[in-house]
Amino acid sequence: MQTDRYSLFALLREAMRGNTGWKPAWRKAAPAPAYDYVIVGGGGHGLATAYYLARRYGGQRIAVVEKGWIGGGNVGRNTTIVRSNYLLPGNEPFYECAMKLWEGLEQDINYNAMVSQRGVLNLFHNDAQRGAYIRRGNAMRLHGVDAELLDAQAVREKVPFLNFDDARFPIRGGLLQRRGGTVRHDAVAWGYARAADRLGVDIIENCEVTGIRIEGGRAMGVETTRGFIGAGKLGLACAGNSSRVAAMAGLRLPIESHVLQAFVSEGIKPFIDCVVTFGAGHFYISQSDKGGLVFGGDIDGYNSYAQRGNLPVIEDVCEGGMALMPRIGRVRLLRHWGGIMDMSMDGSPIIDHTPVQGLYLNAGWCYGGFKATPASGLCFAHLLARDEPHPVATAYRLDRFARGAVIDEKGMGAQPNLH
Numbered sequence: 001m002q003t004d005r006y007s008l009f010a011l012l013r014e015a016m017r018g019n020t021g022w023k024p025a026w027r028k029a030a031p032a033p034a035y036d037y038v039i040v041g042g043g044g045h046g047l048a049t050a051y052y053l054a055r056r057y058g059g060q061r062i063a064v065v066e067k068g069w070i071g072g073g074n075v076g077r078n079t080t081i082v083r084s085n086y087l088l089p090g091n092e093p094f095y096e097c098a099m100k101l102w103e104g105l106e107q108d109i110n111y112n113a114m115v116s117q118r119g120v121l122n123l124f125h126n127d128a129q130r131g132a133y134i135r136r137g138n139a140m141r142l143h144g145v146d147a148e149l150l151d152a153q154a155v156r157e158k159v160p161f162l163n164f165d166d167a168r169f170p171i172r173g174g175l176l177q178r179r180g181g182t183v184r185h186d187a188v189a190w191g192y193a194r195a196a197d198r199l200g201v202d203i204i205e206n207c208e209v210t211g212i213r214i215e216g217g218r219a220m221g222v223e224t225t226r227g228f229i230g231a232g233k234l235g236l237a238c239a240g241n242s243s244r245v246a247a248m249a250g251l252r253l254p255i256e257s258h259v260l261q262a263f264v265s266e267g268i269k270p271f272i273d274c275v276v277t278f279g280a281g282h283f284y285i286s287q288s289d290k291g292g293l294v295f296g297g298d299i300d301g302y303n304s305y306a307q308r309g310n311l312p313v314i315e316d317v318c319e320g321g322m323a324l325m326p327r328i329g330r331v332r333l334l335r336h337w338g339g340i341m342d343m344s345m346d347g348s349p350i351i352d353h354t355p356v357q358g359l360y361l362n363a364g365w366c367y368g369g370f371k372a373t374p375a376s377g378l379c380f381a382h383l384l385a386r387d388e389p390h391p392v393a394t395a396y397r398l399d400r401f402a403r404g405a406v407i408d409e410k411g412m413g414a415q416p417n418l419h
């Protein structure tokens with residue numbers, strides 16, 4: 001007998017029989033001629049969409065079509081930070097919905113995703129930033145979300161290893177969301193894939209979408225490297241490749257693609273027990289359970305589809321780290337990598353219909369899409385099943401740029417590389 005459900009009992013039983021009874025986490029499905037729903041992109045968002053479609057909306061005959069392997073995209077490349085510390089009304093309920101789903105995710109999908117609510121601390125360094133964080137914290141609390149303002153002494157007690165004494169940008173305090181934290185990124189992909197597979201979803205890897213067949217203004221399905229796959233409804237969740245795939249349907253998206261890099265140091269003893277972000281530069285850091293310091297910074301300034309970064313950004317990120325905590329200079333960098341970010345014009349995502357009938361879009365996640373994964377999947381599934389936006393995602397419309405109804409958290413304007 002093979003083991004289906006993960007539990008302490010299953011662990012003990014498999015220990016007794018040499019671990020011979022574990023099933024593959026998901027089937028290697030071959031494409032069927034047609035499905036009710038085809039999701040393009042087997043990243044976190046595509047897999048979560050398929051899962052919630054099957055689980056909550058009773059969707060049947062669902063396929064996720066992935067050009068590479070599950071976990072090979074941004075879902076397995078990010079710095080694993082989750083939080084719901086947003087300011088604007090279009091964003092806060094959505095990201096809090098995601099946070100609540102993270103809190104119950106492991107039980108829901110029966111998978112250890114190492115959800116760790118270790119807290120996210122955003123530092124501020126001057127009065128203007130303090131004012132902005134007070135405003136953000138108040139907005140969060142008005143939405144029922146936890147937020148605490150720490151003064152410099154409280155920050156010093158929490159994270160004593162930062163540079164408090166002779167810093168170029170003295171630390172004045174921080175905004176803390178205790179329920180924020182980290183989630184093991186590839187476990188999220190594997191967990192959703194496994195849970196969706198158990199509900200009958202076909203996860204089709206090594207199957208690149210090369211065209212979208214449109215007849216009479218309606219999307220009929222996708223041309224792929226493994227043949228044509230018909231779709232009752234077609235959902236795109238291609239993250240950094242959204243513009244390229246949407247272009248196959250003649251759509252030009254308000255999105256630019258940029259590389260974002262992540263860095264991991266050699267393993268050291270535990271000393272950072274939360275996520276810390278620098279307010280005077282772009283730098284964020286946490287420590288993995290294996291002891292590696294996991295950190296990142298800005299995106300590369302130019303458009304690219306290359307999944308690798310460049311030296312100037314490495315220098316910039318390391319400078320941010322040195323300014324915040326000079327002791328990081330003694331740690332050796334173990335590895336770094338890049339992922340392609342779908343940077344929208346206002347820094348907020350799109351979950352909407354497209355002008356092509358039967359074609360739906362989930363894109364524009366910029367570099368904050370990992371934390372959104374569960375809510376993005378839920379809301380996209382809702383849209384696909386019901387043909388109307390989920391109540392927490394009503395602002396993420398594709399035409400908001402034409403209407404001037406942008407959701408610009410940073411107030412940067414139509415400058416995707418600055419969001």
Ligand SMILES: Cc1cc2nc3c(=O)[nH]c(=O)nc-3n(C[C@H](O)[C@H](O)[C@H](O)COP(=O)(O)OP(=O)(O)OC[C@H]3O[C@@H](n4cnc5c(N)ncnc54)[C@H](O)[C@@H]3O)c2cc1C
Pocket residue numbers: 040041042043044045046065066067068069071072073074075076077078079080081082207208209210237238239240241245260261262296337338339340341365366367368369370371372
């Ligand atoms: C270095 C880095 C750090 C980050 N840090 C954070 C963070 O700390 N917190 C946070 O919230 N977010 C973070 N992000 C952003 C987050 O990872 C992304 O916004 C999110 O993962 C995107 O959604 P996804 O998981 O569906 O993307 P992906 O995993 O990229 O999924 C998209 C999939 O579509 C597939 N695809 C593309 N084209 C085709 C095609 N033609 N046919 C079939 N399949 C196709 C791709 O192969 C890919 O697997 C980070 C990203 C990076 C790269």
